[in-house]
Amino acid sequence: MANSQGLVDALPLTAAPAQRAPRQNWILDPAQDMAAIILAPLLVLAVALIMFATLGAVAATALIVTTHIVMTVAHHLPTFIRIYGDVELFRRHRATFVIAPLLPFSLSMAAGVWLITHDLPIENLLYVFLLAVIWDPWHFLMQHYGFMRLYDRHNAAPRKLAARMDLLLCASWFIAIMLAAGEWLAGLLEDLYQSAGLPLLLAFPPHMISALQQLSLFVALAATAAYAVYLLWCRRHHYFVSRSKLALFASSFGVMLLTYTPNALIEKLAPGWSFKAGFAAVGIVHMTQYLAIVWRYNRGLAAQPQRARAGWFLRVHARGGWIIGAAYVALCLGYGELLTTNWDSRWLMALLISLGLTSTLMHYYFDGFIWKLRQPDNRGPLALPALANTQPSTTRDQAPASRVALRQLAYFGIPLGVLSVGAVSVWQGAQSDYLAHLLQAQKLSQSGQANGAASEARSAFALMNGQLPIERRLVELHPSADRQAKLALLIYNQSRLEHLVLPTLAHRSPDASGLAEHRDHVREAANWLQLALDSGDPIAHAGRPQMNADGGRRLLAAWLREIEPERSVPH
Known part of the structure; x- marks a missing residue:
């Protein structure tokens, strides 16, 4: 879902006002959407606060972070089920799906072998996840933006205007909150220096963060005022605006503001609360939302037997139900647990870390194009109305495999190569303690x-x-x-x-x-x-x-x- 610019296209192209207000659409159903998507931030926060009250700050934070790590990897699996189960999608992007995972996995394993043969701690290999840490905010933001567009798909306002207003509101507040938190950027820059020898933080002038915080807050408030004018304009023209979309925005960014940034309220509710706990708690919400949308898509895909892959995929998703849905969630959690478990074998840990990196990067990368809803093949399973003047999806990977491989080299090889060169300098003692x-x-x-x-x-x-x-x-x-x-x-x-x-x-x-x-x-x-x-x-x-x-x-x-x-x- 993240990076899914196609979710911008979830609205009809016509700008004519609706004759009557359409009913709110849902991804699963009203009750499930409220629990797994719209009110999920508030529900997860409530559970986290109970844990802090009963277990104490240290134990509660550890449990929340561990759950987040497992669920982060767990929600990668639905991406691969979606890719495997959609015969048409796999046909269009076959070369990318086959070649893309090879480079990050190979580079990570090569670094793991170097560490083992030089008798260095295998934990040093975790530097490879710095690329995922950099990519993660964009991934998170675009998933939330995509859900807002899905809930607002009956809005008959001009599609580009509606999409840009939603993106402006989401992006401005996301940037303002992340900068106000302070710890995320400082922690990333510190990790880049300590794990990969990149002193990028020296490029930040003194007090720059404070200035950026004030500027981003001003932009967010201005964007909110502009969005309020947009909503009044929609109402005047009788354009439908989803209340579920607005509720999702309020719950998500309200909880982020409360749990990411230092404030007296969260300190009173949960003494010892930290940005780490807030980031992990909100991250868990990201996973529940993604599990829900992929389950909905695959259920819709199963209604098109000519596109759904025959065998277990078609049988399972065509049948559906609570039992199969629970098994789907359990399977994903098992996948996350497998790739995040610590083992004594250094070779096994190198393999699991490499698989974890590959899983993470492929989830981010593939989500950037498999959710483009301008393509009619992607709209059907989500019951989205057809767009005017659109052509059937065509094969994307028309280039030879060698050109596809070069594209992946640019995406993954260059940044991982830079991180690896820096990491080796750290391992060889250029930055000893x-x-x-x-x-x-x-x-x-x-x-x-x-x-x-x-x-x-x-x-x-x-x-x-x-x-x-x-x-x-x-x-x-x-x-x-x-x-x-x-x-x-x-x-x-x-x-x-x-x-x-x-x-x-x-x-x-x-x-x-x-x-x-x-x-x-x-x-x-x-x-x-x-x-x-x-x-x-x-x-x-x-x-x-x-x-x-x-x-x-x-x-x-x-x-x-x-x-x-x-x-x-x-x-």
């Missing part, structure tokens, strides 16, 4: 190996110098407590290494100017740590996974004693 070098320097110093200790210390110092602007920019983009605490530790350790440790290892006494500069850096580090503690949020991070508020206060007190021995830290 400075803490590992510090610990090694300490061990060598304690064993009397001064030269080795000095070498490790210099390596740690070089890595700190490279890491410091990254951490500063991350705090500017999203000033969370854990990032502030991480920056504080980095500032302190870098200064101590430069002004105290390295001179000592070189058999020199620290000079007065260096000590004064060190005190300034310790004071800055203490300020960042104080901000993190004042927020009341967790300050643990990758460098200090066990760090808590008490430990942070003790560390802060030690730093303050180092620069101002007479000062104490209030409790």
Whole structure:
């Protein structure tokens, strides 16, 4: 459904006003549409809030995220059932369906083999999903937009105007909410740097996110005002506007605004709530909606035996019913569970990660064209009215297989290749953890190996110098407590290494100017740590996974004693 520009074409071409208001159309039926599509965001949020109240923030978040991961992969399977079951669709795109999965799977497996043969953690292979993380917002937005167009298909307003107004409303609020959340963009840029060595976040000027947040909110509010005028115009001309469409928009973006962005209400309803929990909860809704639309399509396809694939596909979908529907959902969940289960075998994990990546990318890619509803073959199973002046669908993959392969190389090979080159540089130590070098320097110093200790210390110092602007920019983009605490530790350790440790290892006494500069850096580090503690949020991070508020206060007190021995830290 996502990327389905064809859903824009779900309305008749005529601009003549309807003589009487048509009844609201449904994808399944009123009750099922309300539960699985329209009110699904509110229902999932209610369940999530109950989990937070009964299990606590940590356990509830873990369960919600795990469910989201399984269901994310689970909802890929309906795409492939749809492709396999529609004989005409498979005929039109045979070359793409066969060739497209080969490249991402092969590249991912090759990277997995490299990791295994070099005795590196197989978890490093997860860098390949960065491409999916980048693609996901567009996929999510276009699925929601597609549902709005389906519910509004009886609107006789000019089709292009209606489609553009719906897209403007959806896109403006989606962008505003994602930017207001802050954590998504900062997290993506951090992952691109840590997993693939791409320091793209340095391209963002200071405070750019804040400016973009204000601009996007202004655009969203202006788009809402324009949409209100459009609705009044439709009413004046007696054009039907779906209330279900408006309810879907309100429930989806209302829940996103509540759960993605920091606000007092969600903190009161669910103490410890995070963007991670909100993103996962809304993501579960995305899956239920997709399962519903594919089930509806396949049921409609089964009513056209000449197009539906003979055998189990036709028999199952022609019969339908609650039992078969439940089996369909169970099969999809089983698929998701299989590809997301952790195993001890590194070879098996490399295979499952590669299959998971291929499943994700093919779901995004195929959905970009298999749902184009301008094609008459795609309108029939969803009971959409025929469009005027449309021609029967023709074969798309008329190019030779070699040209199709080159097209997939551009789609998948280039971005995955860039990510892979960066990931290899990370694996080979170009971005090692400075803490590992510090610990090694300490061990060598304690064993009397001064030269080795000095070498490790210099390596740690070089890595700190490279890491410091990254951490500063991350705090500017999203000033969370854990990032502030991480920056504080980095500032302190870098200064101590430069002004105290390295001179000592070189058999020199620290000079007065260096000590004064060190005190300034310790004071800055203490300020960042104080901000993190004042927020009341967790300050643990990758460098200090066990760090808590008490430990942070003790560390802060030690730093303050180092620069101002007479000062104490209030409790």
